[in-house]
Amino acid sequence: MNEKFFDLKKEKQNRMINAGLRIFSLNGYxxxxxxxxxxxxxxxxxxxxxxxxxxxxxxxxxxxxxxxFTILELTSEIRDPSIDYFDLEEKILTVESRLMDQYPFIFLxxxxxxxxxxxxxxSVLSEPAKNVFDYYEEILDQADISDYIRLRDTRExxxxxxxxxxxxxxxxxxxxxxxVSDYTRKxxxxxxxxxxxxxxx
Amino acid sequence: MNEKFFDLKKEKQNRMINAGLRIFSLNGYxxxxxxxxxxxxxxxxxxxxxxxxxxxxxxxxxxxxxxxFTILELTSEIRDPSIDYFDLEEKILTVESRLMDQYPFIFLxxxxxxxxxxxxxxSVLSEPAKNVFDYYEEILDQADISDYIRLRDTRExxxxxxxxxxxxxxxxxxxxxxxVSDYTRKxxxxxxxxxxxxxxx
Amino acid sequence: MNEKFFDLKKEKQNRMINAGLRIFSLNGYxxxxxxxxxxxxxxxxxxxxxxxxxxxxxxxxxxxxxxxFTILELTSEIRDPSIDYFDLEEKILTVESRLMDQYPFIFLxxxxxxxxxxxxxxSVLSEPAKNVFDYYEEILDQADISDYIRLRDTRExxxxxxxxxxxxxxxxxxxxxxxVSDYTRKxxxxxxxxxxxxxxx
Amino acid sequence: MNEKFFDLKKEKQNRMINAGLRIFSLNGYxxxxxxxxxxxxxxxxxxxxxxxxxxxxxxxxxxxxxxxFTILELTSEIRDPSIDYFDLEEKILTVESRLMDQYPFIFLxxxxxxxxxxxxxxSVLSEPAKNVFDYYEEILDQADISDYIRLRDTRExxxxxxxxxxxxxxxxxxxxxxxVSDYTRKxxxxxxxxxxxxxxx
DNA sequence: TATGAATGAGTCTTCATTCAT
DNA sequence: AATGAATGAAGACTCATTCAT
Numbered sequence: 001m002n003e004k005f006f007d008l009k010k011e012k013q014n015r016m017i018n019a020g021l022r023i024f025s026l027n028g029y030x031x032x033x034x035x036x037x038x039x040x041x042x043x044x045x046x047x048x049x050x051x052x053x054x055x056x057x058x059x060x061x062x063x064x065x066x067x068x069f070t071i072l073e074l075t076s077e078i079r080d081p082s083i084d085y086f087d088l089e090e091k092i093l094t095v096e097s098r099l100m101d102q103y104p105f106i107f108l109x110x111x112x113x114x115x116x117x118x119x120x121x122x123s124v125l126s127e128p129a130k131n132v133f134d135y136y137e138e139i140l141d142q143a144d145i146s147d148y149i150r151l152r153d154t155r156e157x158x159x160x161x162x163x164x165x166x167x168x169x170x171x172x173x174x175x176x177x178x179x180v181s182d183y184t185r186k187x188x189x190x191x192x193x194x195x196x197x198x199x200x201x
Numbered sequence: 202m203n204e205k206f207f208d209l210k211k212e213k214q215n216r217m218i219n220a221g222l223r224i225f226s227l228n229g230y231x232x233x234x235x236x237x238x239x240x241x242x243x244x245x246x247x248x249x250x251x252x253x254x255x256x257x258x259x260x261x262x263x264x265x266x267x268x269x270f271t272i273l274e275l276t277s278e279i280r281d282p283s284i285d286y287f288d289l290e291e292k293i294l295t296v297e298s299r300l301m302d303q304y305p306f307i308f309l310x311x312x313x314x315x316x317x318x319x320x321x322x323x324s325v326l327s328e329p330a331k332n333v334f335d336y337y338e339e340i341l342d343q344a345d346i347s348d349y350i351r352l353r354d355t356r357e358x359x360x361x362x363x364x365x366x367x368x369x370x371x372x373x374x375x376x377x378x379x380x381v382s383d384y385t386r387k388x389x390x391x392x393x394x395x396x397x398x399x400x401x402x
Numbered sequence: 403m404n405e406k407f408f409d410l411k412k413e414k415q416n417r418m419i420n421a422g423l424r425i426f427s428l429n430g431y432x433x434x435x436x437x438x439x440x441x442x443x444x445x446x447x448x449x450x451x452x453x454x455x456x457x458x459x460x461x462x463x464x465x466x467x468x469x470x471f472t473i474l475e476l477t478s479e480i481r482d483p484s485i486d487y488f489d490l491e492e493k494i495l496t497v498e499s500r501l502m503d504q505y506p507f508i509f510l511x512x513x514x515x516x517x518x519x520x521x522x523x524x525s526v527l528s529e530p531a532k533n534v535f536d537y538y539e540e541i542l543d544q545a546d547i548s549d550y551i552r553l554r555d556t557r558e559x560x561x562x563x564x565x566x567x568x569x570x571x572x573x574x575x576x577x578x579x580x581x582v583s584d585y586t587r588k589x590x591x592x593x594x595x596x597x598x599x600x601x602x603x
Numbered sequence: 604m605n606e607k608f609f610d611l612k613k614e615k616q617n618r619m620i621n622a623g624l625r626i627f628s629l630n631g632y633x634x635x636x637x638x639x640x641x642x643x644x645x646x647x648x649x650x651x652x653x654x655x656x657x658x659x660x661x662x663x664x665x666x667x668x669x670x671x672f673t674i675l676e677l678t679s680e681i682r683d684p685s686i687d688y689f690d691l692e693e694k695i696l697t698v699e700s701r702l703m704d705q706y707p708f709i710f711l712x713x714x715x716x717x718x719x720x721x722x723x724x725x726s727v728l729s730e731p732a733k734n735v736f737d738y739y740e741e742i743l744d745q746a747d748i749s750d751y752i753r754l755r756d757t758r759e760x761x762x763x764x765x766x767x768x769x770x771x772x773x774x775x776x777x778x779x780x781x782x783v784s785d786y787t788r789k790x791x792x793x794x795x796x797x798x799x800x801x802x803x804x
Numbered sequence: 805t806a807t808g809a810a811t812g813a814g815t816c817t818t819c820a821t822t823c824a825t
Numbered sequence: 826a827a828t829g830a831a832t833g834a835a836g837a838c839t840c841a842t843t844c845a846t
Contacts, residue, residue, distance in 0.1 A: 008830085028318050031231045034816065044832045049817065051830095115316045117229055156357075205805095235841060245807045247844085256841060410809085430720045433633045436837060446811045451838060453809095517718045519631050558759070607826090637820060647828045649823085658820060 002061050005051045014102065016041045016051075020062045021105035025112045026174070029059055029121030060124040063113060066106055071135050073099055078139060085143040085154050086195045089161065092139075093191065097184045104180065108169050148198050157194055164190050203262050206252045215303065217242045217249075221263045222306035226313045227375070230260060230322030261325040264314060267307055268329040272336050274300055279340060286344040286355050287396045290362065293337075294392065297366075298385045305381065309370050349399050358395055365391050404463050407453045416504065418443045418453075422464045423507035427514045428576070431461055431523030462526040465515060468508055469534050475501055480541060487545040487556050488597045491563065494541075495593065499586045506582065510571050550600045559596055566592050605664050608654045617705065619644045619651075623665045624708035628715045629777070632662060632724030663727040666716060669709055670731040674738050676702055681742060688746040688757050689798045692764065695739075696794065700787045707783065711772050751801045760797055767793050 005013065019041035023032045034055055038045050052058035077095045081088055099106050110132055116122055140158050148154070168186050172178045206214065220242035224233045235256055239246050253259035278296045282289055300307050311333055317323055341359050349355070369387050373379045407415065421443035425434045436457055440447050454460035479497045483490055501508050512534055518524055542560050550556070570588050574580045608616065622644035626635045637658055641648050655661035680698045684691055702709050713735055719725055743761050751757070771789050775781045 004830085026318075027320075028229070028231070030229075031319060033814080035814085045817085046819080046833065047831055050832095053817095055816065112318070115318065117316075118232065209805095234839085236839095239808095246809090246842090247807055248805080250842065251806075406809085428720075429722075430631070430633070432631070433721055435835080437835080447837095448812070448839080449810055455838095457837065514720065517720065519715075519718070520634060611826095636818080638818090648821090648830095649828055650826080652821065653827075 002052070005061075012043075016043065016048075017062065017065070018103055018105065020058060021066070021103055021109040022173075024059060024062065025105045025108040028112065028118065029116055030118040056120055056124040059121055060126065062109065063125050066103070066109060067130075067132050069103075070099060070106065070110070070132050071130055074135065074139070081139040081142040082144055084147060085140075085145045086191070086198070088140065088143045089158075089191055090188070092136075093184065093187055097180055100180045100183065104173055107165065108173060111166050157198065161187075161191065161194065203252065206262075213244070217244060217252075218263065218266070219304055219306065221259060222267070222304055222310040225260065225263070226306045226309040229313065229319065230317055231319040257321055257325040260322055261327065263310065264326050265329055267304070267310060268331070268333050270304075271300060271307065271311070271333050272331055275336065275340070282340040282343040283345055285348060286341075286346045286358075287392070287399070289341065289344045290359075290392055291389070293340075294385065294388055298381055301381045301384065305374055308366065309374060312367050358399065362388075362392065362395065404454065407463075414445075418445065418450075419464065419467070420505055420507065422460060423468070423505055423511040424575075426461060426464065427507045427510040430514065430520065431457075431518055432520040458522055458526040461523055462528065464511065465527050468505070468511060469532070471505075472501060472508065472512070472534050473532055473537050476537065476541070483541040483544040484546055486549060487542075487547045488593070488600070490542065490545045491560075491593055492590070494538075495586065495589055499582055502582045502585065506575055509567065510575060513568050559600065563589075563593065563596065605654065608664075615646075619646060619654075620665065620668070621706055621708065623661060624669070624706055624712040625776075627662065627665065628708045628711040631715065631721065632719055633721040659723055659727040662724055663729065665712065666728050667731055669706070669712060670733075670735050673702060673709065673713070673735050674733055677738065677742070684742040684745040685747055687750060688743075688748050688760075689794070689801070691743065691746045692761075692794055693791070695742075696787065696790055700783055703783045703786065707776055710768065711776060714769050760801065764790075764794065764797065 005016075008016075019037045020032075023037045023040060027033075032055075034045065034048060037058075038048055041048075048058060052061055073095055074092070078088070078091055083091075096107065113125065114133075136158070137155075140154065143154065145154050165187055168183060172183050172186075206217075209217075220238050221233075224238045224241060228234075228237075233256075235246065235249060238259075239249055242249075249259060253262055274296055275293070279289070279292055284292075297308065314326065315334075337359070338356070341355065344355065346355050366388055369384060373384050373387075407418075410418075421439050422434075425439045425442060429435075429438075434457075436447065436450060439460075440450055443450075450460060454463055475497055476494070480490070480493055485493075498509065515527065516535070538560070539557075542556065545556065547556050567589055570585060574585050574588075608619075611619075622640050623635075626640045626643060630636075630639075635658075637648065637651060640661075641651055644651075651661060655664055676698055677695070681691070681694055686694075699710065716728065717736075739761070740758070743757065746757065748757050768790055771786060775786050775789075
């Protein structure tokens with residue numbers, strides 16, 4: 001069913017993907033209205049169902065596609081994660097930044113799925129080959145933390161960083177037209193503070 | 202508007218509170234239907250709106266009332282929190298247990314509000330005099346941790362404990378009729394394990 | 403679910419029943435639109451679902467109610483069917499006439515169910531205690547046909563009569579406001595012709 | 604408009620005819636979806652409308668074509684119907700069998716039209732030069748019934764036979780791949796029973 | 805105070821038909 | 826001739842809220 005979708009013009013594909021990421025992120029599965037989605041994507045109501053069969057099918061497609069895409073990008077950019085922990089976090093941020101250039105709501109969407117509580121929405125999310133968040137854990141665990149000998153758990157910093165990222169995304173993305181570079185700059189600043197603290201533990 | 206509510210028979214008040222706590226916890230603001238709520242509370246549709254004006258007003262009332270009530274109970278039972286950290290956690294658990302006897306979904310409700318993403322629902326939640334979760338942090342920070350000298354951050358244990366509590370509540374409360382004592386027993390057991398680990402850090 | 407319906411004012415009940423009988427008869431289950439039904443019944447969209455839960459539930463209710471009602475009326479008016487066959491047919495016609503005064507589309511509705519081919523529509527029709535058409539056969543079989551000795555099968559006349567009735571109903575009922583007496587007069591005339599023929603067989 | 608249709612390869616013509624016969628027979632006019640039809644016919648959506656203009660035009664075409672075709676075949680095979688009644692029925696069955704080899708749903712389609720209740724569907728069915736069912740009556744009335752002296756009405760047997768045929772077609776055709784010979788065998792068996800009964804009247 | 809019938813805008817989904825390629 | 830992407834009106838159904846009693 002979804003194969004046909006990839007025959008569309010890339011620009012239209014992106015419109016249809018971004019509309020879903022935005023509306024689902026901001027409203028959750030149940031409250032995300034297909035009317036709002038098609039308006040955002042500038043397509044007709046019927047077309048959404050032509051390509052995805054149902055709201056649930058569309059949701060499932062987005063999750064699957066976005067999960068794969070994110071992991072693919074991370075994998076191809078970060079071949080060797082066994083570098084200094086904070087260098088790795090910077091590298092990840094660079095990749096994320098590029099992903100958000102194409103799909104601004106990509107991470108808020110993935111985050112929103114963790115909080116999803118609607119039965120119908122959840123039931124269609126096929127466990128992807130690899131869960132994005134598991135993947136993050138995986139590569140972060142391979143980081144070299146020898147320079148931060150007194151740092152018991154870099155995972156705590158990773159988690160903290162995650163919450164900071166999500167919080168700032170929420171603040172910035174709600175308003176349209178704010179460039180991703182604003183986001184990146186803010187996060188990089190927080191990252192530097194954390195790095196500094198970690199060295200003094 | 203809500204003052205009239207407190208003139209009702211206590212038993213009816215509790216039915217109306219518990220119905221909301223249950224349905225909002227399990228379904229989120231948007232997906233919680235007033236039909237389901239009044240059926241659960243064994244009251245008529247009109248009565249809910251008579252006392253609370255709207256679904257949003259009811260939601261706001263519950264949040265405000267439950268927040269105050271929880272903090273009141275914690276405050277009056279735990280006058281001096283500067284005792285041994287784990288003794289404090291035990292005391293907290295005892296208070297929570299009694300709260301759940303009256304309002305089983307009290308903590309799942311508070312937790313669900315943190316995850317709430319519906320605009321209308323969130324917009325009516327007036328910041329209470331004191332946020333319950335801030336209050337927890339506050340008293341836990343006053344605990345005496347001198348016996349766990351190598352324990353850098355009891356907050357981590359508090360957080361862990363929080364997740365365990367929420368998880369077990371979710372498991373147990375979905376089915377009706379499971380006594381709160383089952384819940385308390387399970388948590389106390391986890392608490393003891395953590396205490397033991399902490400001593401060996 | 404349907405009990406509440408009978409607490410409504412009789413006039414409103416009849417409006418709601420007649421609207422369904424008309425629209426389902428003329429369009430079949432699938433093509434009968436709930437919008438058209440509520441407009442015909444002069445009620446809101448929600449009310450239909452309030453009382454009957456779904457289009458299918460409404461359809462099932464109508465079938466059940468109309469079947470019972472028809473048989474009840476026939477039974478109470480025709481205590482002893484073992485009278486002269488044509489006298490019996492006249493008596494039946496009188497009862498039907500009165501039924502149609504209250505529910506003009508009653509028989510076209512029952513007829514339309516025999517032709518129904520929609521899966522969803524058919525699946526909800528619980529076999530009633532007694533099928534109306536079986537009931538007709540039953541009482542007609544008890545008629546006294548001794549005066550029409552050469553008549554091998556009064557059933558054929560019954561069937562013929564049935565087709566005539568349905569055909570004339572279709573002609574007359576499509577236009578609103580035609581009195582039932584017009585229908586009755588036409589049928590009675592056909593009945594007399596048949597009676598005459600039968601005597602000469 | 605339809606003339607162009609006959610320039611297509613015979614095989615494609617038959618696919619397009621059989622798809623319509625099947626889907627319309629099984630679902631009725633309204634519920635027969637053009638999506639399902641083109642999928643069954645293995646043609647594109649546009650092509651159906653290219654040749655027939657609309658769903659209604661397609662429906663009308665099928666009815667007209669199938670009516671003419673059936674009568675043509677019956678006429679050319681059964682030049683003299685004034686033979687023994689049951690011999691005639693056998694001959695008819697043989698012709699029908701061959702028709703069903705080419706168009707399995709031919710008779711279920713014709714039958715379904717009698718039950719059609721959709722306004723749009725019915726409105727486009729131009730009365731054909733000769734109605735198939737009238738034609739059946741016509742030739743059956745010419746049959747020689749002198750051998751069945753006590754048989755008042757062979758039409759009753761014809762009608763009975765008709766219902767048996769339709770019923771068995773419904774049973775067999777719903778599943779794909781059942782050979783027409785299965786159908787023919789079953790009907791011939793029923794026909795023999797009836798013949799036997801008739802002789803003993 | 806208490807009821808629940810009644811409303812109608814909003815939701816997801818289907819489908820005949822059009823049209824650029 | 827042939828495709829199938831694209832449209833949008835219409836359909837069944839939900840639900841917070843109102844109001845007569």
